[in-house]
Amino acid sequence: xxxxxxxxxxxxNKDKENxxxxxxxxxxxxxxTEGFAISESIEENIDLIKEVFSDNDTLVVRKIENKNDSxxxxxxxxxxxxxxxxxxxxxxxxxxxxxxxxxxDDSDIIEVLMTQVLQANETKKISQIDxxxxxISYGDTVLFADGSAKVLVxxxxxFVLRAVTEPESxxxxxxxxEGFSExxxxxxxxxxxxxxxxxxxxxxxxxxERTKTKAxxxxxxxxxxxxxxxxxxxxxxxxxxxxxxxxxxLIEMIKDSPYSPFKTIGESERPDxxxxxxxxxxxxxxxxxxxxxxxxxxxxxxxxxxxEDYYVNYYYSTxxxxxxxxxxxxxxxxxxxxxxxxxxxxxMLPTPLLMSISMARSGVPFPTVIEAFVMxxxxxxxxxxxxxxxxxxxxxxxxxxxxxxxxxxVEAKLVSAPMIIIIAITGITGLIIPRLASASLIIRxxxxxxxxxxxxxxxxxxxxxxxIHLLNIRSFGVPYLTDVTTANFQDVKDTFFRAPWWKMxxxxxxxxxxxxxxxxxxxxxx
Amino acid sequence: xxxxxxLLLILIISxxxxxxxxxxxxxxxxxxxxxxxxxxxxxxxxxxxxxxxINLSGEAKSSQPKxxxxxxxxxxxxxxxxxxxxxxxTKFYWSNCQVIILSQAVASEGIIxxxxxxxxxxxxxxxIEVLVSRDxxxxxxxxxxxxxxxxxxxxxDKIIETDAQFLSTASYIDLNNIFNTLNSGGKSxxxxxVQSVLNxxxxxxxxxxDSVFMEDKLIGFLTAEETKYSIFVKNKVxxxxxxxxxDGAENRYALDILKSNTKITHEYKNGxxxxxIDIKTDTGIYELATENxxxxxxGIKLLEDDAKNNLGENVxxxxxxxxxxxxxxxxxxxxxxxxxxxxxxxxLEDNWNDEFKNLQVEVNVKVNIKNTSFLKSPIKVGE
Numbered sequence: 001x002x003x004x005x006x007x008x009x010x011x012x013n014k015d016k017e018n019x020x021x022x023x024x025x026x027x028x029x030x031x032x033t034e035g036f037a038i039s040e041s042i043e044e045n046i047d048l049i050k051e052v053f054s055d056n057d058t059l060v061v062r063k064i065e066n067k068n069d070s071x072x073x074x075x076x077x078x079x080x081x082x083x084x085x086x087x088x089x090x091x092x093x094x095x096x097x098x099x100x101x102x103x104x105d106d107s108d109i110i111e112v113l114m115t116q117v118l119q120a121n122e123t124k125k126i127s128q129i130d131x132x133x134x135x136i137s138y139g140d141t142v143l144f145a146d147g148s149a150k151v152l153v154x155x156x157x158x159f160v161l162r163a164v165t166e167p168e169s170x171x172x173x174x175x176x177x178e179g180f181s182e183x184x185x186x187x188x189x190x191x192x193x194x195x196x197x198x199x200x201x202x203x204x205x206x207x208x209e210r211t212k213t214k215a216x217x218x219x220x221x222x223x224x225x226x227x228x229x230x231x232x233x234x235x236x237x238x239x240x241x242x243x244x245x246x247x248x249x250l251i252e253m254i255k256d257s258p259y260s261p262f263k264t265i266g267e268s269e270r271p272d273x274x275x276x277x278x279x280x281x282x283x284x285x286x287x288x289x290x291x292x293x294x295x296x297x298x299x300x301x302x303x304x305x306x307x308e309d310y311y312v313n314y315y316y317s318t319x320x321x322x323x324x325x326x327x328x329x330x331x332x333x334x335x336x337x338x339x340x341x342x343x344x345x346x347x348m349l350p351t352p353l354l355m356s357i358s359m360a361r362s363g364v365p366f367p368t369v370i371e372a373f374v375m376x377x378x379x380x381x382x383x384x385x386x387x388x389x390x391x392x393x394x395x396x397x398x399x400x401x402x403x404x405x406x407x408x409x410v411e412a413k414l415v416s417a418p419m420i421i422i423i424a425i426t427g428i429t430g431l432i433i434p435r436l437a438s439a440s441l442i443i444r445x446x447x448x449x450x451x452x453x454x455x456x457x458x459x460x461x462x463x464x465x466x467x468i469h470l471l472n473i474r475s476f477g478v479p480y481l482t483d484v485t486t487a488n489f490q491d492v493k494d495t496f497f498r499a500p501w502w503k504m505x506x507x508x509x510x511x512x513x514x515x516x517x518x519x520x521x522x523x524x525x526x
Numbered sequence: 527x528x529x530x531x532x533l534l535l536i537l538i539i540s541x542x543x544x545x546x547x548x549x550x551x552x553x554x555x556x557x558x559x560x561x562x563x564x565x566x567x568x569x570x571x572x573x574x575x576x577x578x579x580i581n582l583s584g585e586a587k588s589s590q591p592k593x594x595x596x597x598x599x600x601x602x603x604x605x606x607x608x609x610x611x612x613x614x615x616t617k618f619y620w621s622n623c624q625v626i627i628l629s630q631a632v633a634s635e636g637i638i639x640x641x642x643x644x645x646x647x648x649x650x651x652x653x654i655e656v657l658v659s660r661d662x663x664x665x666x667x668x669x670x671x672x673x674x675x676x677x678x679x680x681x682x683d684k685i686i687e688t689d690a691q692f693l694s695t696a697s698y699i700d701l702n703n704i705f706n707t708l709n710s711g712g713k714s715x716x717x718x719x720v721q722s723v724l725n726x727x728x729x730x731x732x733x734x735x736d737s738v739f740m741e742d743k744l745i746g747f748l749t750a751e752e753t754k755y756s757i758f759v760k761n762k763v764x765x766x767x768x769x770x771x772x773d774g775a776e777n778r779y780a781l782d783i784l785k786s787n788t789k790i791t792h793e794y795k796n797g798x799x800x801x802x803i804d805i806k807t808d809t810g811i812y813e814l815a816t817e818n819x820x821x822x823x824x825g826i827k828l829l830e831d832d833a834k835n836n837l838g839e840n841v842x843x844x845x846x847x848x849x850x851x852x853x854x855x856x857x858x859x860x861x862x863x864x865x866x867x868x869x870x871x872x873x874l875e876d877n878w879n880d881e882f883k884n885l886q887v888e889v890n891v892k893v894n895i896k897n898t899s900f901l902k903s904p905i906k907v908g909e
Contacts, residue, residue, distance in 0.1 A: 343552060343553065344549055344551070346551070346553060351624075354558065355580060357553050358554045358558070359554075361554035362554040368552060
């Protein structure tokens with residue numbers, strides 16, 4: 001049901017199929033750009049570009065001739081809107097037109113232009129049409145020179161990006177306010193700025209046959225576990241979708257236990273979180289076009305950890321972390337426990353509670369189980385509406401949600417008041433742990449169904465199923481419940497509680513290659 | 527995958543359609559029993575069972591739940607309970623039953639046959655409190671009005687539960703204890719007594735002393751005061767009042783028991799068994815209804831001596847009365863011998879009731895006054 005036994009390696013014949021598809025794709029791609037080769041003639045190249053970018057009116061093709069030496073003819077191609085016009089005007093067109101003397105020694109004209117004329121910081125000599133298309137689509141300017149079959153790519157990117165703001169989904173009270181935005185370079189720079197050693201490695205990759213989305217794999221050499229890195233590369237190589245608009249495209253394609261509702265790859269929009277995780281030996285992947293950065297391997301306890309835990313007093317963060325753990329149990333189990341007690345094991349209820357539930361239930365037409373299912377769904381509808389609706393009509397929703405569902409339904413005897421309380425508790429505690437939201441919704445329904453059949457017996461049955469599943473999951477070879485199922489202090493130091501920083505001597509087990517974080521016991525000795 | 531989806535669908539659909547599965551029962555359909563009274567029927571052949579249930583219908587929010595009585599006859603309690611079901615919408619739910627009241631007739635006949643059902647079946651809890659009604663029938667108790675809690679059984683249960691803390695005039699014995707005591711041999715059973723009393727112009731219930739059993743049959747009663755001293759012997763006193771007077775009625779005092787400890791030791795010489803009871807009680811002065819000042823060294827000594835003599839006398843009296851009138855070891859002397867000298871107990875066991883009647887008792891009491899509350903001197907007029 002949750003992908004038991006899905007850890008098995010992909011069967012060989014499937015592998016072959018993948019390869020076939022890959023080769024087919026390659027053939028297709030080749031067909032598309034086949035015959036498009038850059039010639040040395042400038043006119044031919046213009047025609048070529050116009051053909052390749054046919055029906056694309058944003059393309060700008062501009063011819064340039066040097067006023068002193070008419071033999072120097074070239075043209076530049078770029079996409080309007082993606083480039084910084086000032087750079088093109090001042091640093092590309094002007095030097096090309098005005099340059100007086102060339103150091104003419106029969107060398108490659110492109111080389112000469114690159115080294116002596118053009119004032120662009122980042123240049124690249126290429127000759128493949130695919131690369132040219134990609135460069136033009138990404139805000140670079142491509143320069144064709146007469147007499148050269150090579151072209152020059154000049155960095156003139158100037159598209160508008162969202163400013164660096166605090167991430168809406170991960171607000172904190174104390175800590176850095178910076179959040180990732182949609183530009184990959186901005187995002188990588190935010191990470192780079194925090195780790196100023198040569199050990200920070202950044203490898204760029206491209207995903208998506210059609211979108212050619214850039215991604216950057218970051219890790220800290222010396223800490224990262226090479227086996228995990230190799231496994232990641234192996235899985236990334238198999239990515240064969242046509243697009244990767246968000247990291248979730250990547251996550252679902254490379255995730256362990258693909259049918260499990262539990263996350264086995266972490267996400268964050270905060271650079272400090274990502275760097276913190278990288279310093280524990282995790283690998284980060286930044287994808288262009290999304291502010292979400294993923295880290296892996298991902299353990300179950302990470303769902304309960306918040307950035308703020310590490311920025312405030314450890315007693316306080318231990319307390320809040322325990323609250324989150326309790327919240328997870330409450331949000332998944334309370335409806336099922338209520339059903340089990342109210343419908344099967346009445347003797348578990350103290351007399352006054354039995355009486356008050358009984359009184360509240362009298363006159364309600366639906367069985368408690370259906371009440372529970374319907375109310376959970378209604379809560380989810382309200383929550384979903386809250387996210388999707390335009391913010392202007394938020395008040396109407398809260399009135400409908402609070403008054404109609406909460407009060408009027410109870411007074412009309414459609415729902416019993418205890419059920420409203422149960423669902424409210426379930427819903428609120430579910431919000432403490434947003435990273436487990438989807439998993440807890442499913443567990444909640446599973447436990448509820450089991451409890452509705454067999455009472456506490458069924459409930460325990462469901463709990464055991466979930467536990468077995470959790471124990472089965474691996475994230476890139478690391479057991480999902482690592483650090484939860486031991487009693488060693490250094491292992492559990494950052495799980496149910498958060499130990500003071502000077503006690504966190506080692507990095508998490510299995511993940512980091514170099515597991516010693518501190519050479520000596522860091523306890524302050526004033 | 528298809529199979530799993532199908533299975534999941536079946537599971538989910540059947541949750542909505544087959545909700546009447548294994549012991550699934552909506553909570554509001556239960557008839558919750560709060561207590562029961564067991565009498566003999568008019569012809570004396572059957573039991574007459576009165577079941578007090580909690581009536582949860584009506585306006586749920588405003589009013590407190592009321593109790594409703596079901597009555598039926600039957601040859602056994604189970605028979606009677608099922609006969610009562612003829613009037614009820616569903617079978618009774620016994621898990622919240624807290625009190626069983628036995629009439630004197632039932633109790634004298636033997637309580638085991640009346641209580642067997644409650645221990646044997648799964649629903650009733652072993653913490654049910656059993657009482658003996660001093661009234662003509664046990665049913666009357668349930669028809670009386672509760673003062674704080676409209677459900678009489680719950681009120682009676684609460685009264686006995688808190689009695690130990692403030693009065694120590696009734697034993698708190700639940701079903702579990704009853705059967706343990708009956709099994710043990712070295713100790714006879716007592717059960718608290720409940721009776722009707724007129725309060726604020728209506729009849730209500732009062733818990734008043736213990737009833738004394740020979741094996742499982744009722745043979746007599748102890749007054750509330752006697753019960754208190756018997757509880758002293760049993761070392762179960764947690765609170766209560768010691769009162770007395772010094773040189774006449776104008777010097778009355780009341781001591782509150784803070785802590786009490788009793789040790790029972792025995793001496794067996796030449797075939798004569800002698801029990802030695804050492805009671806050590808810490809008290810505080812809570813009332814001095816006098817103008818004379820006792821709050822000095824000698825005065826307090828006077829109070830302590832008087833309280834000590836009173837307590838010793840009373841304890842002796844109650845033991846003598848039980849020995850003489852009932853001849854059954856409600857104090858657990860046999861049990862204490864069994865614990866400290868098993869050989870001796872083996873010897874005495876068979877003839878214990880006779881031994882008990884004849885054993886000698888020595889009572890040593892020590893009363894300490896630990897505090898005098900807020901006042902340092904007596905309240906006087908015009909000074």
